[in-house]
Amino acid sequence: MDSPFLAVLAAIASFFIITIIFSFIYIVCRIAKNPRRVLANRRRTRPIRSNSLTSIPESQLFDPSLNKIEMVDLVKATRDFSPDLIVGDGSFGYVYKAHLGSGVTVAVKKLGADAFQGYREFKAEMETLGRIRHDNIVKFFGYCATGSDRILIYEFIEKGSLDHWLYDTSSTGDASAERFPLSWRTRVNIIKGVAKGLAFMHNLDKPIIHRDIKASNVLLDADFEAHIADFGLARSIESSHSHVSTQVAGTMGYMPPEYFHGATTVTVMADVYSFGILMFEVATSRRPNLPIKDENGKEIRLVEWGTRMVLQNQEMKLLDVHISKDDLNTNEVSEFLKIAMLCTKEIPKLRPSMNDIVKLFEIQDETTI
Template sequence: MIFHQIKKSVISRGVWNESVSSFERYIWVEADKRWITYGSEPKDKCDTYNLCGPYGNCIIGESPICQCVEGFKHKSPDTWNPDEWSKGCVRITQLSCEDKDKIGFAKFVGLKMPDTTYSWVNGSMNLNECRVKCLNNCSCTAYANSDIKKGGSGCAMWFGDLIDIKQFAVNGQDTYMQDVYIRMPASEQEKLENNVMIDQNIEGQSEDMEVTFFTLATIATATDNFSSNNKLGEGGFGLVYKGTLVDGKEIAVKRLSRSSGQGLNEFKNEVILIAKLQHRNLVRLLGYCIEGDEKILIYEYMLNGSLDSFIFDQTRAKVLGWSMRFDIIHGIARGLLYLHEDSRLRIIHRDLKASNVLLDSKMIPKISDFGMARIVGGDQTEGNTRRVVGTYGYMAPEYAINGIFSVKSDVFSFGILLLEIISGKKNRG
């Protein structure tokens, strides 16, 4: 019925030209399809309208054919049979509209667009604007690109339960295959193994965040599929690669390993913090990617790599005269002062060390890696944590022993780093 309602709406407007969105064209085509096939058998069982009920996903080849979307459970689990499928599924964890910090979106790949009875379309919005608008409307349950051609554009939002969902094969070539972002409580994020939880803190907290979402395909192309020839370095968090975008811009790609201590929360933390910080002695974040199991950060490319690759290398250390070493120390101090006193937020880095200071083409130092950083209140100078993170040798005793971190614990790390720069020796050597 909805296809004909929308088609009637389009006809009543008297338009069939470029002002009609691709989404409406899709609806029009679908309306014609269903008009033609009325009275005939569907091409497969999943073509039966609303076979699986609210948040039920019809998947050919599965038994039973109706499965709940991840994050949902059968409304009638004890009698889940063809007679009960239309009752659909309900959320495992209920949403709380009052607490936006605990709301995000899960990305589901390869779906047919849900029924559009209660939907809204804007062809001029991009996907990030669509996400923000949906997040800020408590009634919005999902969003997607309204035009799925040429990489996607426009905004489609759904209100109320999602019905008539069909799962295509991931490698399917169906014209109407779509990626749909469904509203989820953040508590479900670690449970969604095959999908991507994109918390509003990354892409919806602030509309003025100047950080770009990169697709995994774009990053893979830029790094020649993460070629070992492009590897810049590695650490406990994972690997760093050099990449080149299609416009020729060079980037550094930080690909977090599954075994790294940096989970989704630390990853989000780094994106949020560094997107808000602007200083010549802090590394600049250009974008990020969360796709499947991948968590990737894209930074400006630092030609001379990390500080430790100079000061602990007898050959490269000869490049660093005393004047240059002083300038590097001064630059790090300025960056740290900005974090503690001059930025919009008071930031305690918690992992300042030689490998987390990068050098650009002019040997200007830039503090990097904000995954462990913490924001403290404007008048607050310290905090406490049960989870001590960082690097032994750089940790202040009160932090390593009692979990008390402060601007002073950062200054302690800076002092250790200063001694390393001067002596050329590792603190634990």
């Protein structure tokens, strides 16, 4: 057999062998792809996890006894969520002043569409604020949940937050509203209102820990009565005044020291500490998250400075310089700040309960009459 003929046979044989090999590889690849497609299809048909705002029926998410307000009514009340009606903002979203068809003026708190943390706060407020009523806690009127929109509706509190009045901030709310330094009597009355609201929460059958007591979360009505607001970090607790948390919650300057020592069990005493910080803040009009320079130029925290001044019997030097001296009583100021010191004890069990604090204020009232 001549060489050219053998060469042709070899070429034909090689072609068939290569064709068979490629065909085998193609078939193997097709088979390998099928399981992935099936898996992909399975993944696409799995139930969406609960972090999706639209995956779970509302009946499973919200207490059916809560008042649901329709989106069409809110759109009308807020003029389609007009920026002109914004009276507050935060990580949650924006707060709008609105007038419902019933004539009631409300605060409409709208969750940002991409704020998953805000959604968790929404749930927390629904599960806590939605089931309680007290004169010193902001009233919850209802909610709206449509598609990815999550909205909470509260009573509108005329004077805005305590933070605005302590620091004369007017970037939100009614900038044209008259602002003036709060008198000592008004400041004490505000603190008493916060104490009563917290005492109520802490003594429910299922106690509620607010976990973010601060000046911006205290709203003031037309008579400067205090209303605790923003329950986005609040938790109801099953056992005796404790809640296991996997993360630190609150605002720097107000958080208790145990949070920074690795404590995972949060108790009502965390609120007590934050309340004590608020007392120092109300007396001094100084922000707890900003350092203060002592007489030696050393930077210290507000609670350290306040405690030191009280122990040195220099309470009057602590006070906001804008407070009128006309209604100041040295003994009353001293007792007020001593309560703040008790609340901010480093060891939680040494702090008084909110019920005890309310009683201390009542005793103080009796002695000053």
